[in-house]
């Protein structure tokens with residue numbers, strides 16, 4: 001994050017504007033709308049200044065800038081073509097620790113002005129950190145269409161009822177209550193101008209909620225996909241943003257965690273390098289306890305919760321304890337990673353079936369039905385197979401596949417750190433070792449791997465700074 005977005009209270013504060021052009025008038029308008037008094041230093045003012053709202057709070061105090069003008073100012077905006085002149089003002093403001101913005105000269109700014117969607121009191125600010133104002137403005141335009149103009153009125157309604165809700169509804173139930181209100185017909189009534197009806201409905205909801213004091217928690221068992229946040233489902237995202245507690249694994253990437261509700265409690269149950277994972281039984285009971293405390297508990301897992309994710313075990317316990325739950329499927333690694341590697345798992349010419357297996361070694365052996373797996377017309381996808389790769393390839397050859405059967409191993413599929421190594425059952429173990437791959441990795445065996453050369457479309461910039469970070473780190477038992 002290059003900038004910290006903050007909202008400045010400039011009501012009845014005095015700001016200095018250096019410049020009298022049309023652009024300067026637009027900056028003056030922003031300051032005036034925020035309730036500030038504006039003093040302008042400029043030889044003359046563009047005629048737009050005459051049409052500004054709250055113009056009575058604006059005065060031209062000097063022809064040119066001088067240090068004394070900074071006295072008592074809470075912010076400074078400079079609209080000045082000449083870099084040296086602009087720098088003079090910016091430096092003087094910085095010395096006095098007064099926030100300063102210089103139009104079109106980000107290097108001289110201590111704050112930048114975002115694109116704004118004004119639904120006062122709701123404000124949405126969009127910024128590209130000065131790098132691409134056009135992109136920020138386009139994004140703003142899209143958001144404008146998504147946020148009805150009446151959002152401000154909805155917020156004012158909520159504000160008027162804050163005290164009543166506080167008196168009628170217990171603190172731990174308030175957040176859920178307001179979420180229910182904003183998703184209810186009350187919001188639609190306000191948006192369509194039926195404010196009286198909306199108030200009556202809101203009153204009824206307060207009465208109902210006050211009478212029905214028992215809140216029941218719920219568990220959301222959610223698949224977060226293979227790591228790339230773009231591959232989350234809408235439902236996953238909605239639940240991520242409303243859960244009170246997030247219980248997550250090591251495979252859930254940081255960008256995905258960043259999309260969860262900011263103030264939600266986070267419980268990490270994955271395995272640290274030198275530490276032990278929280279045992280499965282403990283996780284199961286933790287989910288039951290949290291839900292019984294009335295919390296909306298998000299159990300967030302990599303990929304799909306029902307594919308090598310132990311999701312089934314977790315909800316079995318919930319059923320036994322009468323805890324309500326919902327399951328949100330995620331894109332499993334086989335689907336997400338193969339797509340991003342350009343390897344279709346089935347293809348009329350190469351594979352008529354696909355099988356998902358775990359390559360996790362137990363007591364140095366695999367517990368797999370090799371006859372069912374090692375077939376020419378089938379694609380084999382192996383999860384958790386990095387450590388056992390040489391033994392896996394050997395076993396597949398022993399059970400009937402040729403040593404020349406194409407095979408690929410993909411590190412960090414769907415992410416900027418994705419790497420794809422292709423070879424065959426004979427060569428893949430040594431190629432993977434040479435490449436020094438890091439888990440999580442997925443192995444794909446079968447003739448479909450040949451298509452990668454033609455269909456590989458996702459080529460993340462391997463030499464970028466980002467590619468050298470490790471967004472997913474996997475404990476030994478998943479390698």
Ligand SMILES: C[S@@+](CC[C@H](N)C(=O)[O-])C[C@H]1O[C@@H](n2cnc3c(N)ncnc32)[C@H](O)[C@@H]1O
Pocket residue numbers: 225226227251301302303304305306307308309331332333334337382383384385410411412413414415439440441442443474478479
């Ligand atoms: C315990 S399993 C969980 C699988 C998960 N439930 C799913 O549906 O993808 C973990 C294994 O999934 C595979 N995996 C998950 N994310 C991956 C990714 N982004 N790239 C490559 N393999 C991945 C790796 O084989 C890893 O060892």
